C-alpha cells in the first residue's frame with residue numbers, strides 16, 4: 220500500500236513540473252492566476268520589456284477591487300476616483316487586459332468584485348487547483364481544497380509569462396477543531412481564535428489544513444473566512460478538504476464543468492482529503508465548543524479575545540504599545556469602547572451569508588447615534604442577490620450606507636476610510652496601525668458582532684441581540 224498522504228501533498232504532487240532539489244525550488248504548474256490593479260502594472264511592464272506574451276490568457280483573470288470607488292459614477296459617467304493614482308491603476312489594468320486578451324471583470328461588468336470573492340463565485344476556483352494572485356489573502360481559495368497563496372509582483376510576472384512558479388514546499392500543520400460551535404459563534408470567531416492560538420508568526424513556513432467537526436459544519440462562506448485569515452498567522456496557505464457542501468456550492472457556476480462532466484469532476488474532487496494516518500509536521504487541536512464571539516483589542520490580528528472577557532491586561536511591551544495605540548488601558552470591559560464606524564464587507568466577510576448575519580441583527584433596529592455604518596457587498600453578484608432578498612432595505616432603514624462592491628474601507632485606498640483617532644469595528648482581516656486611514660483604530664470581528672456594535676454604539680457581544688429575539 221502506498222504511503223498515506225495529506226490533502227496538501229496530494230495537490231502539490233499533481234502540480235510538480237520539476238522536483239525541488241537541495242539548491243533549487245520546485246517548479247509548480249499554476250491552474251488559476253487572478254490579477255488585480257495594485258500588484259500587476261509592473262509585472263505587465265516587465266513582460267512588455269522582454270517582448271513576452273501572457274502564456275495562458277484562458278487561465279488568467281483580472282478584476283478591479285482595491286482602488287475603485289464604492290460610490291456610483293456621477294450623471295456624466297465620471298467615476299469618483301479618490302486619487303489620480305487610483306484612476307491610473309484601474310486604467311492600466313484595463314489596457315493590459317485588453318492587450319493580452321484577458322477576461323477582466325471590469326468597472327461595468329456584472330461580475331465585478333473583490334478578487335477572492337469572485338474567484339469562487341464564478342467557479343474559477345475549483346478543488347485540487349493551484350491558485351495564485353499578487354495578494355496575500357489568496358489563501359481564501361483554500362476553502363475549496365486548493366493550494367492557494369499570495370505572490371509578489373515579480374512572481375506575478377513569472378506566472379504571466381510561464382504559467383509556472385518556483386516554490387519551496389512548506390511544512391504541513393493540521394488544525395483540528397473539535398466539538399460544535401455555540402449559537403452566535405461564526406467562522407470569523409473560529410479564525411480569530413486560531414490566529415490567537417498560533418500567534419502572528421505561528422504559521423510561518425506552514426501550509427495549514429483545517430479539519431474536524433466544526434470545520435465540516437461550517438458553510439462554504441465560513442470556510443472561506445477561516446482560510447482567508449491563514450496569512451495573518453504567517454502561514455503560506457490554508458486549506459479544507461472538499462465535501463458534498465463544496466460540490467453543491469459550485470454546481471452550475473459559470474466556469475465549472477456542466478452536466479455529466481460536473482459529476483465526474485465532483486467524484487474526483489471528493490477524493491481530495493488527507494488519508495488516515497497522513498503525517499503532518501505539526502498538529503494542534505482547539506476545542507470548538509469553547510470558542511466565543513471574538514474581537515481584537517490590539518494592532519495585530521492575533522491580538523484578540525472573547526468579548527465577554529474584556530480587554531486583557533498587557534503581558535509584554537508589544538501588547539502595552541498596542542493597547543496604547545488603541546486607547547485602551549487593559550482590564551476594561553469592551554462596552555466602554557465607543558464605536559465611531561462599523562464596516563461590514565471585504566474578502567473576509569463580504570458574502571451573502573455575512574450580510575444575512577448582519578441583517579438578522581440590524582432588522583427593525585437603528586444604528587446608534589453618531590455611528591457611521593458602511594455595508595459593502597464583496598461583489599456585484601452579492602449586491603444583486605442581497606437586494607433581491609431586501610437586505611439593503613434592512614440596512615438602509617437601520618441608518619447604514621449601502622455601497623457598490625470593492626475592498627472599500629478594508630484598505631482605505633478608494634475613498635472609504637476611517638478618520639484619525641476614530642474607532643472602527645470591521646469585518647476585514649487587518650487591524651494594523653492606520654490600516655483603515657491614518658490614525659484609525661480597528662477592532663476586527665464577525666459580521667454579527669459588527670452589526671451588534673453598530674446598534675449598541677460600543678463593541679458588543681451579538682448574543683445579547685439574539686437572546687432578545689427569543690425572549
Ligand SMILES: CC(C)[C@H](C(=O)O)[C@@H](O)C(=O)O
Pocket residue numbers: 257258285353354355356369630
Ligand atoms: C494590495 C495588496 C497587495 C494587499 C495584499 O497583498 O494583501 C491587500 O489586498 C491587503 O489586504 O493588504
Ligand code: SF4
Pocket residue numbers: 284285333334354356565566567625626629630647648
Ligand atoms: S478586501 Fe481587504 S484584504 Fe481583501 S483583497 Fe481587498 S484589501 Fe486585501
